[in-house]
Amino acid sequence: LKIAKDEAVRRGLKNVRFDYVSAEDKFPYKSTSFDKIIFLGVLEHLFSRENILKEIRRVMKFDGQLLLGVPNETTSWKKLQMKVGVQHFTDPDHKLEFTRQSITDLLIKTGFTPISIQPTAFDTPLAGLIDVVGGISLNLYQRLLFWKWSMAKKHPEESISFFIIANKI
Numbered sequence: 001l002k003i004a005k006d007e008a009v010r011r012g013l014k015n016v017r018f019d020y021v022s023a024e025d026k027f028p029y030k031s032t033s034f035d036k037i038i039f040l041g042v043l044e045h046l047f048s049r050e051n052i053l054k055e056i057r058r059v060m061k062f063d064g065q066l067l068l069g070v071p072n073e074t075t076s077w078k079k080l081q082m083k084v085g086v087q088h089f090t091d092p093d094h095k096l097e098f099t100r101q102s103i104t105d106l107l108i109k110t111g112f113t114p115i116s117i118q119p120t121a122f123d124t125p126l127a128g129l130i131d132v133v134g135g136i137s138l139n140l141y142q143r144l145l146f147w148k149w150s151m152a153k154k155h156p157e158e159s160i161s162f163f164i165i166a167n168k169i
Contacts, residue, residue: 068166
């Protein structure tokens with residue numbers, strides 16, 4: 001938060017606010033306070049996912065938008081890991097990961113309309129090796145990242161996660 005606040009000051013941004021609050025509790029904001037909410041890599045760590053999405057909806061303005069990022073549970077690599085009994089979640093702290101349909105259903109159930117669901121990066125068993133390459137050659141690492149991104153666009157069902165833009169209903 002300190003880095004973000006410092007950067008906002010450096011850039012002269014006045015229309016941004018940074019707060020530290022629990023995502024499991026009621027937000028300390030008035031209803032219809034925010035135009036846009038960014039919620040990346042959080043929902044899968046929570047137990048009360050419906051409640052938090054309803055709370056996000058409560059604090060959003062009528063024409064508000066949510067940018068949500070959640071992990072995809074159904075890549076071929078994760079299915080293989082599940083089949084052989086290996087922990088397949090992207091992070092061991094995840095309470096659950098999502099299918100495209102399950103996150104769409106949850107958003108609709110909690111008062112949102114998904115308007116865009118985009119892939120992020122190709123899920124591959126080589127991900128750890130690609131990260132190691134980054135410590136050796138940033139140039140090669142960058143090319144491998146572009147490869148992961150382009151493969152995810154060609155095969156969105158194999159994307160490690162989804163970036164979703166959803167409108168408040």
